[in-house]
Amino acid sequence: MSLLARTALGLLCTAACVLPTAQADDAGELAYAAVDPFIGTGGEGHTFPGAVVPFGMVQLSPDTQIRERKQAYGWAAGYRYDDDSIVGFSHTHFSGTGHSDLGDVLVMPIAGAVRLEPGDSSQPGSGYRSRFSHADEQARPGYYAVGLSDYGIRAELTAGERIGVHRYRFSKDKPAHLLIDMRTSMYDYPGKVLWSRLRLHPDGTLTGMRETRGWAPGRQLYFALRVSVPVVGQQLHNTEKDIYYKGFAPPAADKPEQRVNIEGRALVGVLDLPAGTEQAIVKVALSPVSEEGAVANLEAEMPGWDFDTVAAKAKDAWSRALGVFRVEADAAQRKAFFTAVYHTLQAPSLFMDSDGRYRGPDNAVHQAKGWRNLSTFSLWDTYRAQHPLLTLIRPEQYTNDVVQSLLAARRHSAHGILPVWAFHGLETWCMIGYHAVPVIADAYMKGIRGYPADEALQAMVASADYGPYGGIAQYKQLGYVPIDQVGEAASKTLEYAFDDWTIARVAAAMGRKDVAKTFEQRAGNWRHAFDKKTGFMRARNSDGSFREPFDPSASGYGTDYTEGNAWQYSWYVPQDVAGLIRSHGGDSNFVQRIDQVFEAKVDPKLFAHMEDITGLIGWYAHGNEPSHHVAYLYVYAGQPWRSQERLGQIMRSQYAPTPQGLVGNDDLGQMSAWYVFTALGFYPVAPASNEYVIGRPFLRRAALDLPNGKTFTVIAEGLDDGHGYIGSVTLDGKPLQTSVIAHAQILAGGELRFVMQATPNREWGRARASRPFSMSP
């Protein structure tokens, strides 16, 4: 968004003003206007500013660095706010990952001479990239625009579900071209592109595919591209020279302008537009299946050339998706809140042709009937709060599609298990756990059941019982993952035990007592990781001894923990925090331990080798997921006011409505979902429990239009910077004594009203009976 545009938005409501309760009709409009897609594009957020519709298959966004820096981490979304040149606009991006891939089908408009290499960002004009300025750049949900100053080209982007649409304005005086680079990727290295193809059809359609290895090995993606003006010439280049067998090459191989198709590993296509072209619309559809599928998607979604209609549809989709919230807060908070909601609505994203065909983890094509296939499952992150949030703010069908997609992936899995971390249909084996299980369990327990329930339980059990994966065989035998055989064993034992508890919940609800009993027992396996002597969760060897030497500050691959250390992982028993507290000798001991987490003096250099551990408050690392529930744990120890304090501390220090405003990777919406829940005043510490732990509200008023047609409203009377403690709570006018609100209570609609005060209320939520307690299936 340009400085000017931002100022204009700011004028809608100055920091001091409070908006009147919006009418439902303009709620969407107001929510839409509040979003700033640049939040998280600097710092560690790894979000992208480009055009996307809610859960769309296409994420069309500018890339500022490609094929240049060895360190792919910082450019995982292709764009960094501090860069000053753009390589082009590619059609696939992750929103906030810590690893990188995608960046498919990069299109760059060019005026004048065409160079085939992007060039060095430190040497302006050394390649086809162009400089740009933030003053000449705008972003709104589903829309992005920028001036490419090296070429004098104005570029606008918008998107549909399966399409990305570009509008380029050229000055008349220079020859206009489109460059399509099939080599680029967020994480590029020799051999990354396994194979690719470009094919110019007689009607001017350019289709193609590429197959890459990397995070998802063997990934195939197809596309079709059409231009609103005639393609008057083309050059199809292969910048790798030795590709043809003994010199046999397609017709006129030495003349890229005569080729109409090309295959290879390093392809660049250039399309020439007619002399004097002032404006060209470029529409691109993706397909997981085939070039024909991409053409069909293109025709289904955008038969004509009306950029503005597509952009308006995108705006409408976002307004509807964001507008389920009506919020009273100052402009900065509204921006942060709605941008967080925006970021939670990106994944799992559509991965299916318009005819229902998609590619599974077996890299084969399948047909979805009656549901939409989704992919990009960052499950280790998103099972915590992002999926639970989507059950509240999206129509049930969305969560049904999530579950159907997970079950389908399992049916097509050679391992017979649910996805671990999947994108574009393929398994990456990234991170740990079997966290598709709590996603399904959370949906089932909330009564979302538009999928075969028996198969769902079967799939959950199969995933939890699959011996070769992550030490499960040993875990089943020993009750913990042994560190002398399997890495990151402490984290695995803890997360498996939680996932197991969610299976027990579902099995019990289905009346499957046998399964429930087994997994209830496994849910207690966290105890095998608990070391009474040190008070930490630790990894044991297969002989039962804890691994020595033990350093609770040690983190990283090869240690006992996954992207964390003992100080961060020792509180991960969401299914039985009461049991954890007893293990520590009771409430006050436990609170002391949690205080040690937040109050330790920690040199951030300690985590220099772990790029994902960021956002430190003591040992607490808000930038990474293992910490996300920790601030809520005081509530379980009967001291909710301590949680209220900590949450204020985190909200103040870890989020800001600026490009640098996310302290850690957004992780496909988990960082943002934490913000949304916390701002509303409650958080799903134990998904599948149907309980939310009450933290404290950060918005004066927030109304949520639920999928069932009811409206749930949270009001925080007297809230301001000096009044951050809960004085009292009522639900529909009746005092709420528990520090928990049930999912059913939210679904019933009504009003949760907080009265805020300047000092802690040390009585509310103190009694044992008023605390959250999940451990029962």
Add this chain to the structure above:
Amino acid sequence: MSLLARTALGLLCTAACVLPTAQADDAGELAYAAVDPFIGTGGEGHTFPGAVVPFGMVQLSPDTQIRERKQAYGWAAGYRYDDDSIVGFSHTHFSGTGHSDLGDVLVMPIAGAVRLEPGDSSQPGSGYRSRFSHADEQARPGYYAVGLSDYGIRAELTAGERIGVHRYRFSKDKPAHLLIDMRTSMYDYPGKVLWSRLRLHPDGTLTGMRETRGWAPGRQLYFALRVSVPVVGQQLHNTEKDIYYKGFAPPAADKPEQRVNIEGRALVGVLDLPAGTEQAIVKVALSPVSEEGAVANLEAEMPGWDFDTVAAKAKDAWSRALGVFRVEADAAQRKAFFTAVYHTLQAPSLFMDSDGRYRGPDNAVHQAKGWRNLSTFSLWDTYRAQHPLLTLIRPEQYTNDVVQSLLAARRHSAHGILPVWAFHGLETWCMIGYHAVPVIADAYMKGIRGYPADEALQAMVASADYGPYGGIAQYKQLGYVPIDQVGEAASKTLEYAFDDWTIARVAAAMGRKDVAKTFEQRAGNWRHAFDKKTGFMRARNSDGSFREPFDPSASGYGTDYTEGNAWQYSWYVPQDVAGLIRSHGGDSNFVQRIDQVFEAKVDPKLFAHMEDITGLIGWYAHGNEPSHHVAYLYVYAGQPWRSQERLGQIMRSQYAPTPQGLVGNDDLGQMSAWYVFTALGFYPVAPASNEYVIGRPFLRRAALDLPNGKTFTVIAEGLDDGHGYIGSVTLDGKPLQTSVIAHAQILAGGELRFVMQATPNREWGRARASRPFSMSP
């Protein structure tokens, strides 16, 4: 075939005996028994000895060298008779190519310790390869057996259309394994395998795929493999180490024995068979489409485990295919003749799943309805005699399938043209010309019409008019291909002109006078290559001048000719030999020139750089196709006895019923088709003319059961080594005065009777009216 087996065959009929005319019932049996698949596996033949059914998709054969020698030429079929160790048995092989590829899904049975690399052939025991001996080796059509002496394993192979079946006999005392190497290829180099996959299913089925670049870039092939005994363990290896992204790998990635699937570029799978396994049947199906397609093909073709039934079916298919001929000749001749017939029945081969799906030149999957998709089109070679032979000895449906497959390939071609040199559905752009055109024209002119004829003419014209290919744009403008713009221009001009003539023939037959006129004119373009001064066909520059300096002995890439020189290419006007003779100043001048070709003293070292130019008699190079019609040209000059002499000279010196018995690459049956026609006594010098030029017979009697149910018989009275000249000829008892026999005359059945004599008959065929003359559309 072992020495013993060959002796036994020899006993059926010693060199001196003449077999009685076989009954139709045992004609197949006798023909089958005469074939020696080892012919051509030494020397330059490049045939393979393994198991295949007529035109089968699977060619299951031993490979003796793989991933070892830089020079792939000699091992184009994977096996060389002079090698003494076998790497394994792979499922795809070309029969007699000059370039190499294929060698897919190599299976090696192993007893004892498993090594993952094949090892060096010069160091026995250095890898998984095993020594073998010809004394312990047998080959028959559709069956191959060998003892792998390093392992004490007896291996037998047979094949169906889409399956290869292995029977391995192990000694009980050592652990039995199957190794599946997905890395191997006939022409291997770094990066050859783009991607591959192995997947072990719960039922013990191993499926997988590989995608390779090379001769056919981006080629995908899928397979499914089942074993008759339980697979009790597996190790799936990736011998390339850096394939996984930042260390994320499938479950238990460091433990190949726990993996059930693997993707990568360097895969080796090992299946463990139960202790004490004495025999295992391994059945493997291929699919161009998918792993599921391969499983379906496997189940369709071999539901059980009866190796002998599959072998018997293969034998039956061969007996029927070969048994259309009943031949009286000595054993060596019968062996040479029937092995030649066997070699003509390999390609174009099936390339389609049992449900009709196949992969086209666009690398996409298509559905054949009512016809069978064929591929492996070595058209530059096979349009000359192999396709014309198949119209005589195969049911019409086969040629209809050929044409349908060519037309389908064109429909799926990004260039909109017929295949040039294609295999596994993909275009290789190998060699020159648009010789799918004469194949279709020959079929059409012979009345074989089970395909859309209008589309056929359209496809022929489109291919002949496609400007970017091989200088066609310039050829259309100038009447010749200009050498200053396009390589090998003289050869191209000549071959294009012939192909054009066949289009004119078809167009005229269809009443399309406009098209006929254009292409009849183009058929005369050979005149633009003719240099009166030197009497050679030469390449012109675009300004009309001949390229200088001119050396009629120069050959090779960069010269004016394709795999040949002026001495070899200057006689290529099969559509108008009479015109060519006139250009040379009449019969005797022309005969003198042809004699110069055969009688020159040529140092074979002159062709050391052109591996395909072999089988030299003077300049005549029988090992390569441009020479194939030359010995028949004397007939056109009214001196058929000179052709009779030359043919005797060629048959004696260029063929032998031994592994070294083919002097040049068999080229998917063209070398062998030349032999079959020539042995019968006639040859299709100008396909699409419906004329065969009479040479002289080499068999005492040959009966051909035609597809129309009639039988055509050739009898050579008095034929022996001393009686090689035609004295007189009768057709159905009436004197045949012309040195030509028409296709219709053959199809009518009846008896072509030669009376042979010791000296030339200088009258028969001398008169101008009796000579072949094709140039009229």
